[in-house]
Amino acid sequence: MNGATNNKVLTLDTLNPNVVKMEYAVRGPIVARAGEIEKELKEGVPKQFTKVVKANIGDCHATGQKPLTFLRQVLAMVTYPELLNSRDFPEDTKNRARRLLEGCRGGSIGSYSDSPGIAVIRQDIAQYISDRDGVPSASDDVYLCAGASAGIKSVLTMLLTGKGGTDKAGIMIPVPQYPLYSATLAEYDAYPIRYYLNEENHWSLDVSELKRSINEAKPNCRPKAIVIINPGNPTGQVLTRENIQSIIKFAKEEKLFILADEVYQHNIYADGSQFFSFKKVLKEMGDEYSSMELASFMSASKGFMGECGYRGGYSEIINLDPAVRLQYNKSISANLCPPVSGQAVIDCIVNPPKPGEPSYELFLKEKTKVLDLLLQKAKLVTKTFNSIEGIKCNEVQGAMYAFPQIFLPPRAIEEAKKQNKTPDSFYCFQLLEETGICTVPGSGFGEKEGTYHFRTTILPPIEELEAVLQKFKEFHIRFLQKYQ
Amino acid sequence: MNGATNNKVLTLDTLNPNVVKMEYAVRGPIVARAGEIEKELKEGVPKQFTKVVKANIGDCHATGQKPLTFLRQVLAMVTYPELLNSRDFPEDTKNRARRLLEGCRGGSIGSYSDSPGIAVIRQDIAQYISDRDGVPSASDDVYLCAGASAGIKSVLTMLLTGKGGTDKAGIMIPVPQYPLYSATLAEYDAYPIRYYLNEENHWSLDVSELKRSINEAKPNCRPKAIVIINPGNPTGQVLTRENIQSIIKFAKEEKLFILADEVYQHNIYADGSQFFSFKKVLKEMGDEYSSMELASFMSASKGFMGECGYRGGYSEIINLDPAVRLQYNKSISANLCPPVSGQAVIDCIVNPPKPGEPSYELFLKEKTKVLDLLLQKAKLVTKTFNSIEGIKCNEVQGAMYAFPQIFLPPRAIEEAKKQNKTPDSFYCFQLLEETGICTVPGSGFGEKEGTYHFRTTILPPIEELEAVLQKFKEFHIRFLQKYQ
Incomplete structure (x- = not known):
């Protein structure tokens, strides 16, 4: 075996070191262990629980959310156009399906689209953005992509310098942050400039901290861009307009390309919180700012769908x-096109049924139900965590996650070190083994030295969620007792 | 305007130089011009033709091929499970749809799958490969991906060295080749080791040429892998088992990871040609070879679907x-998962209706029709090109393209140089402007210095194809007369 291994082209020593470096905690070792536990449960291995609760990933349908009828009806017809003759589908869904099929070459979603996406869908998106912001959007600026992740990676690719050492591209990313960013920067060998969100002030984004982080990084890289996640993942904060303005001013001063990850724009729960897109704020700040380079990202995966x-x-x-746009258009062409069925899903989201159309009532009912439940869950989760000794949780203002801070006893921290785990990873593994609740340690998102967190989604069905939180509470008390 | 441009973060000077370097001819400038011409035709601009024939890309449905009924019925039901109650779908399609939905979390294709893909689909693929090769395949070795391109890019990523200069990863690629490879190597800043296919011998792959190319490259890079495209794109050759054996021996001697691009495995036309997978050949070459590292790629985009x-x-x-597999599994996790609807399509291809099942007859009829027509078209195209003076075309043994050599008069070559175009690009642009036929210049795929080619698909409907070839012939004669 060892002899054979040594003959390999690829070993840990010869593998791309950037691949070795990258980490993606949302699907990391704890999730692998959760998968094993699911198997063990199926095989009848006795546990203190009967089911793994996957609170590690924002996977709505996996946790019981039902697809929107309107959306899936349109998708079924573009998939199998014979259904256009069925009497079981409302006329407005048929009209939309026909319109999408007309946008496809040969009338089939099985043909390639243009690399930036189907023209009519790009137009619908531009219309949606214009309506949302009250600021015009041009369809030529819109690019469909295979989930927001693919779009983010292709924009980051443009920003790389192609050089090493202190000439590497410096990309500012929040801490805590969604680990797609740290993983991609590791893969691309770019330099992450980490700025810390202010946990003491609802995970707000302080410009003084942006300045500190970029100034410290300047000797080590060439700062090129800033990533902002709003609403925040994993932190759940919703930025105010003023906060966004100050970030834009900072980006202008430092000559940074802005990447605004706005995939949770439909997920706003807190009283007084409101979603402002970076595009809208930037365009309304006047000539000095309105020509700044900005990429914003949206996804079919979150929101109410x-x-x-x-x-x-x-x-x-x-x-x-x-000239750069031409290059960008070229660079995405080798990936041929984003999945056409995914493009059709996006169209259903940005161009939903309108009042008076046959699908409107049901669509509104389904959408409202999902968002209302998320709001209830956001409040329930915040309240419950803050009722537990040794846990502090900022309000879940938006997105789909809570990121509570856990205050761990020194003996637990020592024990974690012995096991070569971060303290919060140690905590999350025990939580998983004892209760079946799968969360992600805060260290996977980044956190201030000496603080410990975990991320949990707020997605489980509300009736389950109460029981889950109760089980969590009991575990936490046991844990504290054990290591106090 | 210039002032504004100078304020940009991204200009041609600051853009990732690897992005500037990369080219992807299949969607290059000639295709952009074809799009403009389509617009002009719609606007009523008078032309010598009424329609653009897009022979630049292997886009089957766009050129009139109809989707397989079985496949789209299964897909419609997994999209909108209410259709499982419909009486209009055969029972075997329902069983398959149910089985796929059971493989999805929450019973919805709207949930994320595991990053390597849905377990049951990986098993079906492994079964398909085992049956095809008569050699066992393990589902843990199978990874779904967003088209073969994404799979190829993720394997190439592992092979990078993370270093520059003469420590760059050297990847052997054929010339001519599908430009995904040259584009990706440019983007990843890897070193392309170009080996030439032998046009004089049906685009065969000579080991002496492999040796020449790698030996010349060794001072400049660290050779890590060899890419083989079989059946060939754009060249249409089908490798013999003996040829594959000699390539495997070469790879073993040089300690190369093998990437076998086998997306056209269903597209074999020539009498006596047969598809052998690299996996099968390697496994049947005995212990010395059977443990070599190999990645082979397949796609839903080609074949008969x-x-x-x-x-x-x-x-x-x-x-x-x-240990490398663990790293690979980690590296694909940040991309979350391949499109689940695309995974379902793959399942329909590797697990088609069986004799006796209600969908079998129609499926077989539709599949056979597509493949029979492709065979007729392959023969027609080869024959027609070889009947034209100044054109020489190897037999289209497989895949979906012809790659004829065109012998251009010196005056045409001079004129091309004046216009700052490669001679074959000059030729293809004139072909497009005069006839509406959109092909891709050979220079986009690579070709021997001083030779000129173009790639055309064989996909247009057979009744159209004859007229297209006739128009082509007339153009070619005019072109020769003009520049003789």
Whole structure:
């Protein structure tokens, strides 16, 4: 075996070191262990629980959310156009399906689309953005992508310098942050400039901290861009307009390309919180700012639709230098096109049924139900965590996650070190083994030295969620007793 | 305007130089011009033709091929499970749809799958490969991906060295080749080791040429892998078992990871040609070879299904070092999962209706019709090109393209140089402007210095194809007369 291994082209020593470096906690070792436990449960291995609760990933349908009828009816007809003759589908869904099929070459979603996406869908997205912001959007600025992740990666690719050492591209990313960013920067060998969100002030984004982080990084890289996640993942904060303005000013001063991850724009729960897109704020700040380069990202996977599996997403990229845009258009062409079925899903989201159309009532009912339940769950989760000794949780203002801080006894921290785990990883593994609840340790998202967190989604059905939180509470008390 | 441009973060000077370097001819400038011409035709601009014939890309449904009924029925039901109650779908399609939905979390294709794909689909693929090769395949070796392209890029990523200069990863690629490879190597800043296919001998792959190319490259890079496209794109050759054996021996001697692009495995036309997978040949060469690292790629986009838009594909990666496999599994996790609808498409292809099942007859009829027509078209195209003076075309043994050599008069070559175009690009642009036929210049795929080619698909409907070839012939004669 060892002899054979040594003959390999690829070993840990010869593998791309950037691949070795990258980590993606949302699907990391704890999730692998959760999968094993599921298998053990099926095989009848006795446990203190009967089911694994996957609170590690924002996977809406997996946790019981039902697909929107309107959306799936349109999708079924573009998939199998014979259904256009069925009497079981409302006329407005048929009209939309026909319109999408007309946008496809040969009238089939099995043909390639243009690399930036189907023209009519790009137009619908631009219309949606214009209506949302009260600021015009051009369909040429809109690019469909295979989930927001693919769009983010293709924009980050443009920003790389192609050089090493202190000439590497510096990309500012929040801490805590969604680990797609740290993973991609590791894969691309870019330099992450980590700025810390202010946990003491609802995970707000302080400009002084942006300045600190970029100034410290300047000797080590060439700062090129700033990533902002709003609403925040994993932190759940919703930025105010003023906060966004100050970030834009900072980006202007430092000559940074702005990447605004706005995939949770439909998920706003807190009283007084409101979603402002970076595009809207930037365009309304006047001539000095309105020509800044900005890419914003949206996804079919979150919001009220939760269609993760379709890998639908889009970016709006504004104010690119025309020569750069040509290069960008070229660079995405080798990937041929984003999944056409995912593009169709996006169209259903940005162009939903309108009042008076046959699908409107049901669509509104289904959408409202999902969002109302998420709001209730956001409040329940915040309240419950804050009722537990040794846990502090900022309000879940938006998105789909809570990121509570856990105050761990020194003996637990020592024990974790002995086991070569971060303290929060140690905690999350025990939580999983004892209760079946799968969360992600805060260290996977980044956190201030000496603080410990975990991320949990707020997605389990509300009736389950109460029981889950109760089980969690009991575990936490046991844990504290054990290591106090 | 210039002032604004100078304020940009991204200009041609600051853009990732690897992005600037990369080219992807299949969607290059000639295709952009074809799109403009389509617009002009719609606007009533008078032309010598009424329609653009897009022979630039293997986009089956766009050129009139109809989707397989079986496949789209299964897909419609997994999309909108209420259809499982419909009396209009055969029982075997329902069983398959139910089985796929059971493989999805929450019973919805809107949930994320595991990053390597849905377990039951991986098993079906492994079964398909085992049956095809008569050699066992393990589902853990199978990875679904967003079209073969995404799978190829993720394997190439592992092979990078993370270093520059003469430590760059050297990847052997054929010339001519499908430009995904040259584009990806440019983007990843890897070193392309170009080996030439032998046009004089049906585009065969000579080991002496492999040796020449790698020996010349060794001072400049660290050779890590060899890419083989079989059946060939754009060249249409089908490798013999003996040829494959000699390539495997070469790879063993040079300690190369093998990437076998086998997306056209169903597209074999020539008498006496047969598809042998690299996996089968390697496994049957005995112990010395059977533990070599090999990744082979397959796609939903080609074959008899032509479902390009779904971005379905898979790779089988065998004999990875276990530690490397863990790293690979980690590296694909940040991309979450391949499109689940595309995964379902793949399942329909690897697990088609069986004799006796209600969908079998129609499925077989539709599949046979597509493949029979492709065979007729392959023969027609080869024959017609070889009947034209100044054109020489190897037999289209497989895949979906012809790659004829065109012998251009010196005056045409001079004129091309004046216009700052390659001679074959100059030729293809004139062909497009005069006839509406859109092909891709050979220079986009690579060709021997001083030779000129173009790639055309064989996909247009057979009744159209004859007229297209006639128009082509007339153009070619005019072109020769003009520049003789």
